[in-house]
Amino acid sequence: MPDLTATIQLARGEFTLDVVLQCPPGITCVMGPSGSGKSTILGVLAGLTLPERGRVALGTTVWFDREKAINVPVHLRRLSYVFQGLALFPHMTAQKNVEYGMHELPRPERADKARALLERVGVGHLASRRPRTFSGGEAQRVALARALARQPRLLLLDEPFSALDRDLRAQLTTLVRELVPELGVPLVHVTHSIAEARQLADQIVRIERGRIVATGKPGDVLAGVTTLEE
Numbered sequence: 001m002p003d004l005t006a007t008i009q010l011a012r013g014e015f016t017l018d019v020v021l022q023c024p025p026g027i028t029c030v031m032g033p034s035g036s037g038k039s040t041i042l043g044v045l046a047g048l049t050l051p052e053r054g055r056v057a058l059g060t061t062v063w064f065d066r067e068k069a070i071n072v073p074v075h076l077r078r079l080s081y082v083f084q085g086l087a088l089f090p091h092m093t094a095q096k097n098v099e100y101g102m103h104e105l106p107r108p109e110r111a112d113k114a115r116a117l118l119e120r121v122g123v124g125h126l127a128s129r130r131p132r133t134f135s136g137g138e139a140q141r142v143a144l145a146r147a148l149a150r151q152p153r154l155l156l157l158d159e160p161f162s163a164l165d166r167d168l169r170a171q172l173t174t175l176v177r178e179l180v181p182e183l184g185v186p187l188v189h190v191t192h193s194i195a196e197a198r199q200l201a202d203q204i205v206r207i208e209r210g211r212i213v214a215t216g217k218p219g220d221v222l223a224g225v226t227t228l229e230e
Contacts, residue, residue, distance in 0.1 A: 001025045004186040009045050010051035017041070017051070017210040023185060024204035025187040027176070029218075030190050034126040037210045038190040042156045045188065046081050047074040058153055058186075070085025079154040080147035084162060087143075094126040094142045096135075101150040117145040121175060141175070148179065155180075155190040163195065164195055173199050194222060 004023040010016065017037040022030075030038045043049035045056055047063065050071065056064040063072040080101070089098050098114035105113065118124045121141040131139060140160055147155060157176075161169045173196050180187050193195055197204055197218060204221040206214040212220045 001153065001185045002061075003187070004045070004056075006041075006045060006056045007054045008041065008051045009050070009053040010040065010044070012040075015210060019210070019212050020208065021212075023188055023203070023206065024043065025184050025186055027180055027187045027189055027200055028138055028189060028199035028203045028205060029197040030205045030207060031192070031194075031197055032207035034192075034205045038207060039158055042081070042158050042188060043189060045154070046079060046156060047072065076150055077154070079112045079156060080144070080150050080152040081141050081156040082119070082147050082158065082160045084159045088131045088139060088146070090131050093128050093130055094123065094145075095128065096157075097131070097142060098149050101146060114145075114149065115163050115172075116140070117149055121145045121148075121178075134163050137172065140164065140168075140172055144172075144179075152186055153184060154184075155183065155187040157187065159190050159192065162192065168192070169196060170199070176200060198222060 004171065006021040009018050017040055019041065030041060032038055040049060042120065044051055051066065053062065053066050062070050063077050064070060089100065092100070095111065095114045097115055099110040102110045102113060115124065115127055117126055121144055123138050123141045126134065126142060132144070132215050134142065135161060143160065161172050164172070177200055189200060203215065203219050205212055205223055
């Protein structure tokens with residue numbers, strides 16, 4: 001799969017974001033204090049936020065280019081976005097939640113694939129249950145299965161594990177680390193957790209006040225770092 005590249009210039013009131021990203025297949029963790037622009041970056045990549053200037057492309061496929069008036073709609077970008085709040089449909093079973101992104105497949109094939117994905121992430125037993133009955137870790141796994149169901153070319157995770165305890169977070173981090181090589185696509189993961197980033201990332205991008213201050217391997221970027229300033 002090709003690299004994700006993005007040049008983003010955006011101003012919202014007193015806040016400005018001015019970054020250049022290159023994310024190869026594998027896991028890029030974007031880290032920084034609250035309000036530094038991490039989630040805004042994901043919004044631009046997904047097409048939910050439009051910058052004043054910039055360009056977003058996956059290889060030679062351009063999704064956004066302000067100068068050339070290109071803006072591919074969100075639903076045509078073939079990406080999956082797992083929000084902090086997960087956004088599972090409460091009236092649907094786990095299986096139906098996972099099937100939701102597979103409109104191009106025949107209905108029987110959707111069901112088989114959804115059940116297989118739920119098994120793959122360790123919650124096959126939840127197929128016929130609704131989100132209100134899930135634990136926090138179970139809901140995260142169902143959300144991840146739904147994200148994978150679209151066979152995305154780009155996967156975006158916005159602190160989806162932040163509300164979980166340390167053990168559950170470690171389990172899900174391990175699961176993502178196992179699944180991403182199978183996908184072979186760029187994954188951009190926003191996190192506040194240094195331990196999570198060390199375990200998960202192939203590349204880390206540190207951002208402060210809307211600017212990138214370091215990019216590189218976890219051992220290099222996080223050397224001597226014990227906390228992120230708020």
